[in-house]
Amino acid sequence: MGSVNIRPFLSYLFVVVLIFAGMGIIILPLLPLTERIIGGFSLLGGLIVFMVLIINIFEKYIKPVQSASRVADELVKGNYKARTYVSYFGEAGKLSNAINVLARNLQEITLQEKMQESQMRTVIDNMESGLMLIDEKGYVHLINRKFLQIFEGEPKDFMGFLYYDVLDQERIHKAVQEAFLYEEKVKDSFTISGQIERKSIEVVGAPIFNEKQVLNGAVLVFHDITELKKLEEMRKDFVANVSHELKTPITSIRGFAETLLEGAMEDIQLRRQFLEIILKEGERLQALIYDLLELSKLEKDEMRLEYQNIDLSSLVEELLPVIKQQAVKKQIDLSIKLPDTLEIVADADRLKQVFINLLNNAVNYTSDNGKVLLKVSEKLNHIEITISDTGIGIPDEAQSRIFERFYRVDRARSRNTGGTGLGLAIVKHIVEAHHGEIRLESQLEKGTTFIISLPRKPEYSKGLF
Ligand SMILES: Nc1ncnc2c1ncn2[C@@H]1O[C@H](COP(=O)(O)OP(=O)(O)OP(=O)(O)O)[C@@H](O)[C@H]1O
Ligand SMILES: [Mg+2]
Structure with a gap:
């Protein structure tokens, strides 16, 4: 709290002294000599009473009002730490008190707001998905850490720009346009080439409405589904491999059995040779199935080691x-x-x-x-x-x-x-x-x-x- 302005106080004081001095100069010469001393003391006494009064008024009213108005100025500027004197009586005291309570409340509200904002920021930044918020004109207003990880950039590369100027994936443009056009959630996926590997990303776009249900932007959520895609590919490969591995011995068994039935059976030597092949292929098939079962047992989480x-x-x-x-x-x-x-x-x-x-x-x-x-x-x-x-x-x-x-x-x-x-x-x-x-x-x-x-x-x- 800054110092109180005492200039008005001094000027009042100066005027009063001037008035009393004038009164003394005018009145005292008119009085008989013996009464002049009494007159002079009376004027002096009057002056002192006035001065005490002025000091009192200044201390009780002018000073607190000045201080309160200064604090109000500070509050307007956003400095909610400002406080005024509180030990005053009467209306000015109430005013000071009210101003202080107001300042304290404002400080608490902003503190809470800041805390909420930082909590929100923490949540947004620690999300497992990328997030981007754009307004109805397409300007980027918010992005999170995961978003920057996915698109490998810095906030200054995206914030405040039009989304289609900073993101060149057609699928994203389409998702935003559809979210705006149909005013409902859209989902799509695309790939981007990162520094290390190609990433598969799923994007979900949803329109945002204000209280009056007027569209005023969109939020886009990006999921990195690279691992999921890889697993899917592996599963597909596995199924293709298993089918292929099973097909070979089965084709062979069937082929030799057919040949035997078509007449090769009569030739003792061929019969023996073909049956041996059939047995060998049968064994392979058995080994394959045994190994597959073994693997699937091992891969199950409940695989228990004894x-x-x-x-x-x-x-x-x-x-x-x-x-x-x-x-x-x-x-x-x-x-x-x-x-x-x-x-x-x-x-x-x-x-x-x-x-x-x-x-x-x-x-x-x-x-x-x-x-x-x-x-x-x-x-x-x-x-x-x-x-x-x-x-x-x-x-x-x-x-x-x-x-x-x-x-x-x-x-x-x-x-x-x-x-x-x-x-x-x-x-x-x-x-x-x-x-x-x-x-x-x-x-x-x-x-x-x-x-x-x-x-x-x-x-x-x-x-x-
Ligand atoms: N000691 C080794 N020396 C050279 N190549 C090897 C050796 N061990 C494994 N391999 C190679 O690794 C491959 C995979 O081995 P793996 O044991 O998984 O299958 P496999 O021997 O073909 O069949 P099985 O499942 O019946 O053991 C083999 O096909 C072989 O090419
Ligand atoms: Mg082996």
Whole structure:
């Protein structure tokens, strides 16, 4: 609160002193000498009374009114922190008090408004969808953080511009026009190329009306549906792949059965040959269906691991005969390096599946006389399993796709080995369900190594690798 203006007070004082001095000059010479002193004192007394009165009036009325009017000026300017004196009596006191209450209320209201505004801003900025508000002429009035993320820009690139000058997607223009034209919600989707990838965006436009139900703008909400689209594509691919994978053995079985029925049955040699093919294809079909069921079980969230204490060397002992048999056939040198005792808590059957699939691959994709090594080593809270071979290797560009369902580097070759292309997808699922990690190192014609890290107990799973 600024200082009070005392100029009017001083001028009143000056006028009163002047009047009294004038009265003294005029009246005193007219009086007899003896009464002059009394007259002079009376005038002085009168002057003092007047001065006290003026000071009183100034303090009680002029000063508070001046201060109140100054505060009112401040309030008009928007400074709601201004306050006036309150310790006055009478009407001026009431005025000061009222002005202060008014200022306090205004301050509280603006504070609440600011809080509401900042809450609203926080909500808008943290929305998972992009938001844009335009007026009836098409000028952009509001955008949020997600919007800027989607369109990769800054507020100054959009705010205050006409939407069609700053967004060149035809679908957006159409959505706005339709929202304005039909005065109802519209939905569309488009793609934009971002710095990293192409994004699929769904836009929903809705008209906004004022209290009189007159159209005065539109709000556009943008959803990033890139992930959803990818999933949809993957699902479509999966269905196409499954159908294709099933079609091949079925066509083959049917073809050979037909040929047999058409007469080949009479030839003992052909009959045997064709029936063997039919059996092999039947086995492939069975393996495929088994793997698919296994995968779908693993992919379901309710997939339960049956954790138990496992002695790793006895688990490997159990599965070794099958692999050894295959290795012997190809004269592959299969060696195992395991600590004498190594216990981990895991699902024994699933873990066996991991070993079998990886060792099978190692033997299958290694030519005769090659080497396959299974090594398990102990780390502090986890174990490391490496399965390496001196086989054909996996080309660099295929390494990132190797765990995809049905992905095979060489389709014909993998099919010949009876492969379904699902083995590694299953392995990855099992490892991840155990909160482990799997990676590979491979060089063409030199060999491949798969490395798995597994927590020794499920509770060690966090922050391990
Ligand atoms: N050790 C390896 N050396 C070279 N290539 C490999 C190796 N392991 C896997 N691959 C390649 O990865 C592909 C996918 O392997 P995956 O085990 O998922 O399927 P598969 O062996 O074809 O069939 P299956 O589902 O019966 O195991 C294989 O087709 C093969 O091309
Ligand atoms: Mg395999």
